Amino acid sequence: MWALTLVLMSQAWSQPAAELWSAGKRVEAIEFLSVAAAKDPKDDALHRRLAEAELEVHWYAAALRHAEGLGPQLDPLRALALYRLGEFERALQFFSREDPEALLRRIDCLEALARFEEADLELKRLLERVGEGDPRLPLLRARSAARLGKPDEAQRWYRRALETDPVDPGALFGLGQLLVKQGEREQGMTLLAEHRRVTPLIDQLDFARRAVDLAPLHGPNHASVGDAERALGRIDAADLAYRRASQLARPEELAPIALRQARLMHEDRGELDGAVALLDAGFERCRDARLAVRAGDLLLEVQRRPEALRRFEAAAALRPDDPQIAKRLREARGGD
Amino acid sequence: MLGALLCACSDSDTTATPTPTPTAASESPAWFVDATAESGVDFTHDAGLTPEKHLPETMGAGAALFDFDADGDLDLYLLQGGPMRLPGGEPGAFAQPSGALPGNRLFANDGRGNFSDVSAHSGDAAHTGYAMGVAVGDANGDGHLDLYLTNLGPDVLLLGDGRGGFRDATRESGISDERWTSGAVFFDADGDRDLDLHVTGYLLVDLAHPLWCGDRRPGWRSACHPDAYPPLQNRLWINQGQGKFVDATVANGMQDSWGKGLGVIACDVEGDGDLDLYVANDGTENRLWLNDGKGHFSDGTLISGTGVDGRGMTEAGMGLASGDVDGDLDSELFVTNFDDESNTLYVNQGGAMFEDGTLAAGLEAPSRMPVGFGTVLEDFDLDGDLDLAVTNGHIIDNIHLYHDGRTHAQRSQLFENDGRGRFRELRDEAGALGASMFVGRGLYAGDLDGDGDQDLVLTQCGGPARILRNVRGAGNSIEIRGLDAHTRVELVGERGRRIMREFGPQPSYFGACAPAILASLGGEALVELRVHEAYAPARVLRLEAPLAAGICVLERSGESWRVRTQAQR
Numbered sequence: 001m002w003a004l005t006l007v008l009m010s011q012a013w014s015q016p017a018a019e020l021w022s023a024g025k026r027v028e029a030i031e032f033l034s035v036a037a038a039k040d041p042k043d044d045a046l047h048r049r050l051a052e053a054e055l056e057v058h059w060y061a062a063a064l065r066h067a068e069g070l071g072p073q074l075d076p077l078r079a080l081a082l083y084r085l086g087e088f089e090r091a092l093q094f095f096s097r098e099d100p101e102a103l104l105r106r107i108d109c110l111e112a113l114a115r116f117e118e119a120d121l122e123l124k125r126l127l128e129r130v131g132e133g134d135p136r137l138p139l140l141r142a143r144s145a146a147r148l149g150k151p152d153e154a155q156r157w158y159r160r161a162l163e164t165d166p167v168d169p170g171a172l173f174g175l176g177q178l179l180v181k182q183g184e185r186e187q188g189m190t191l192l193a194e195h196r197r198v199t200p201l202i203d204q205l206d207f208a209r210r211a212v213d214l215a216p217l218h219g220p221n222h223a224s225v226g227d228a229e230r231a232l233g234r235i236d237a238a239d240l241a242y243r244r245a246s247q248l249a250r251p252e253e254l255a256p257i258a259l260r261q262a263r264l265m266h267e268d269r270g271e272l273d274g275a276v277a278l279l280d281a282g283f284e285r286c287r288d289a290r291l292a293v294r295a296g297d298l299l300l301e302v303q304r305r306p307e308a309l310r311r312f313e314a315a316a317a318l319r320p321d322d323p324q325i326a327k328r329l330r331e332a333r334g335g336d
Numbered sequence: 337m338l339g340a341l342l343c344a345c346s347d348s349d350t351t352a353t354p355t356p357t358p359t360a361a362s363e364s365p366a367w368f369v370d371a372t373a374e375s376g377v378d379f380t381h382d383a384g385l386t387p388e389k390h391l392p393e394t395m396g397a398g399a400a401l402f403d404f405d406a407d408g409d410l411d412l413y414l415l416q417g418g419p420m421r422l423p424g425g426e427p428g429a430f431a432q433p434s435g436a437l438p439g440n441r442l443f444a445n446d447g448r449g450n451f452s453d454v455s456a457h458s459g460d461a462a463h464t465g466y467a468m469g470v471a472v473g474d475a476n477g478d479g480h481l482d483l484y485l486t487n488l489g490p491d492v493l494l495l496g497d498g499r500g501g502f503r504d505a506t507r508e509s510g511i512s513d514e515r516w517t518s519g520a521v522f523f524d525a526d527g528d529r530d531l532d533l534h535v536t537g538y539l540l541v542d543l544a545h546p547l548w549c550g551d552r553r554p555g556w557r558s559a560c561h562p563d564a565y566p567p568l569q570n571r572l573w574i575n576q577g578q579g580k581f582v583d584a585t586v587a588n589g590m591q592d593s594w595g596k597g598l599g600v601i602a603c604d605v606e607g608d609g610d611l612d613l614y615v616a617n618d619g620t621e622n623r624l625w626l627n628d629g630k631g632h633f634s635d636g637t638l639i640s641g642t643g644v645d646g647r648g649m650t651e652a653g654m655g656l657a658s659g660d661v662d663g664d665l666d667s668e669l670f671v672t673n674f675d676d677e678s679n680t681l682y683v684n685q686g687g688a689m690f691e692d693g694t695l696a697a698g699l700e701a702p703s704r705m706p707v708g709f710g711t712v713l714e715d716f717d718l719d720g721d722l723d724l725a726v727t728n729g730h731i732i733d734n735i736h737l738y739h740d741g742r743t744h745a746q747r748s749q750l751f752e753n754d755g756r757g758r759f760r761e762l763r764d765e766a767g768a769l770g771a772s773m774f775v776g777r778g779l780y781a782g783d784l785d786g787d788g789d790q791d792l793v794l795t796q797c798g799g800p801a802r803i804l805r806n807v808r809g810a811g812n813s814i815e816i817r818g819l820d821a822h823t824r825v826e827l828v829g830e831r832g833r834r835i836m837r838e839f840g841p842q843p844s845y846f847g848a849c850a851p852a853i854l855a856s857l858g859g860e861a862l863v864e865l866r867v868h869e870a871y872a873p874a875r876v877l878r879l880e881a882p883l884a885a886g887i888c889v890l891e892r893s894g895e896s897w898r899v900r901t902q903a904q905r
Contacts, residue, residue, distance in 0.1 A: 084741065086705035195648060196643070207561065
């Protein structure tokens with residue numbers, strides 16, 4: 001995507017803007033760049049950075065304005081901005097026919113404009129660029145085949161899509177519908193029921209991703225993505241999201257994130273020591289007794305009493321009057 | 337199966353309202369002109385905006401076009417919000433603020449589209465609840481139209497006296513619903529000839545503990561997405577006669593109806609003679625409830641393909657319309673949705689199965705950016721097919737801060753059907769419908785000025801209602817009168833052309849369009865009607881003489897039907 005890569009550090013505007021941006025003050029960074037751009041309308045590098053930054057915060061019209069006259073190297077930016085503004089016809093003038101991401105968007109534009117034959121041609125071009133094995137292709141090919149009245153071919157591609165992602169809502173729904181229409185009602189309904197099961201989880205993921213999009217440096221937003229990915233059974237993706245959340249979290253935000261990350265490590269990966277290590281590291285950062293208690297609980301479950309005792313003692317030092325911690329201390333000491 | 341073939345009589349009775357004076361619009365391509373100022377409708381919706389940006393502030397309100405005094409023209413009922421309600425005793429409960437509150441308003445039509453405010457003489461119709469939606473029907477079977485109001489807080493059943501007076505009969509009706517309800521429809525669920533009621537529940541919001549959504553900078557707080565709130569269950573109220581209702585939600589199979597419901601439409605999607613229900617849910621799967629003919633419903637969503645879009649994704653279903661878009665004599669379903677989605681046209685494939693036909697209909701690209709609310713499918717230009725109008729408006733009043741291509745007020749849209757279900761957006765031709773930016777919510781069709789075409793009423797959230805007069809289609813329509821609500825009619829032309837139209841009321845968003853059929857056979861004169869009333873055998877009614885344009889009144893006496901036509905309005 002369009003990261004704000006401020007390479008021209010010699011420019012007076014670049015460092016302050018970069019600092020604001022990396023601190024999560026994206027609007028302030030843009031305001032800073034805007035002021036600088038107004039003072040120096042001929043600084044193409046500045047205008048380019050400004051347009052890129054605006055694109056990232058969904059200020060597409062502004063990005064287009066600041067990209068004016070900057071040459072074809074900003075065509076990808078123009079294409080994306082126009083696409084996001086719903087200007088599909090104009091976006092097609094700028095989307096590359098070489099870049100796979102741009103080709104995917106070209107296909108979407110053409111479908112939205114009901115120009116299906118052209119969309120199919122772009123699909124062939126995409127296939128040539130990325131090869132048969134690209135995981136994005138099967139669903140597109142399935143939909144194209146279904147549109148062209150080739151149900152058997154569509155069925156084959158839908159199944160291929162589900163091999164890559166068993167909870168892909170488009171593939172579950174498309175194949176389910178197709179099977180029902182082809183008379184394979186029971187099998188189709190099974191897929192549609194699975195689609196119904198995963199749909200709220202997909203929605204949850206979508207919602208969480210939108211929150212990340214709005215505030216990409218807010219750790220809890222990434223943790224919500226992790227929750228949604230985990231609910232869908234995508235453990236690696238969930239793990240990645242939790243790690244990002246943990247990196248970004250402020251100390252007061254960390255404990256619930258570390259608890260979820262440790263739960264994934266323990267319950268989904270079966271790695272107890274990994275889970276304990278995560279909880280310990282989190283505890284060091286935020287000194288939240290819940291993390292030590294949870295680590296102690298995990299260790300107590302496998303009868304590693306001395307290690308558990310150390311965690312409960314650390315928790316008790318923070319919350320000396322907590323009866324739940326006191327109970328655990330007794331248990332770890334062999335009292336209960 | 338087809339029932340009795342009855343002869344019709346033709347007469348030259350011309351007691352209809354005078355033809356309005358043609359406007360200068362004949363020189364203009366515009367289909368709609370703004371007639372608000374001269375109509376006498378001076379209504380501004382008060383959303384009760386607060387710094388907390390409670391979600392209910394963004395959702396209202398609806399309106400109804402109906403003939404409350406049975407004088408043959410369409411009157412108008414507009415719903416009001418007012419100050420935001422206060423937190424009730426528990427989450428999801430609401431209390432009325434103290435002091436004078438603005439009420440809903442009732443406007444009487446003189447038959448030519450001139451309205452006068454009769455709220456002061458309408459009894460309880462000037463209700464001061466924080467209103468969302470309204471359903472129209474004769475709930476107690478006394479021959480007069482009644483109203484059901486959905487509110488943020490207690491819903492209200494208002495019984496009409498046929499002269500413009502309404503009485504709050506909620507308590508005696510057995511209906512009790514104090515939640516945040518949204519869409520409602522009167523319909524005969526069980527074929528016993530009285531009107532039952534379906535009410536959609538929206539969200540459980542806790543006004544005492546408002547969520548903060550959006551950026552924390554001053555001025556950036558925004559209303560929260562519905563995903564932030566739990567859903568409410570829809571309710572089915574069965575009429576036991578004389579307007580006494582019992583909650584049959586669970587008993588009649590709709591227990592699993594928790595879905596953040598907004599729009600609801602009653603329509604025979606299967607063509608099996610009973611009325612099914614389709615519910616547009618906001619951000620969760622829409623639901624198609626199939627009727628077994630006795631008022632018991634089963635969830636037909638999965639197999640029908642109407643729960644999600646063609647890519648398998650849920651959308652923010654809001655407004656609804658049904659109609660035969662592609663001319664194959666069954667009903668399509670059209671749902672308006674949020675931005676970054678499209679509105680969705682579900683094309684009926686028969687057997688309660690649908691396909692997402694949005695892309696092929698040409699409706700995808702024009703609807704990705706706007707937030708769609710009210711919508712109507714009507715033959716505005718009277719060329720024999722159903723055109724489409726949608727009013728748009730964002731729910732987030734500062735959306736421009738988050739996306740500089742989006743605005744709170746948005747342009748409404750008009751689409752012309754090519755006769756085969758492919759639409760082309762009309763820009764200049766939309767006239768007053770598309771010329772201004774509205775925070776559009778409701779859009780209701782009805783012949784306000786009695787000139788034989790469908791005009792529009794547009795309601796806004798926090799803005800004035802607009803009267804949009806159709807100046808495109810006057811003069812050549814065939815109007816069918818005397819039908820029960822939700823009846824489907826096939827009109828057969830002298831050269832064999834057949835079209836199917838539904839007698840409403842259509843809900844659009846949170847309201848009720850006029851129950852009417854104003855159709856054209858594209859130049860053919862009408863020779864036959866095939867009437868598909870719910871729970872009754874179909875009837876074929878042949879006209880004694882072809883009717884090129886005019887009014888066709890169906891009169892019933894027991895099982896015997898008679899068609900009276902008048903060639904002039």
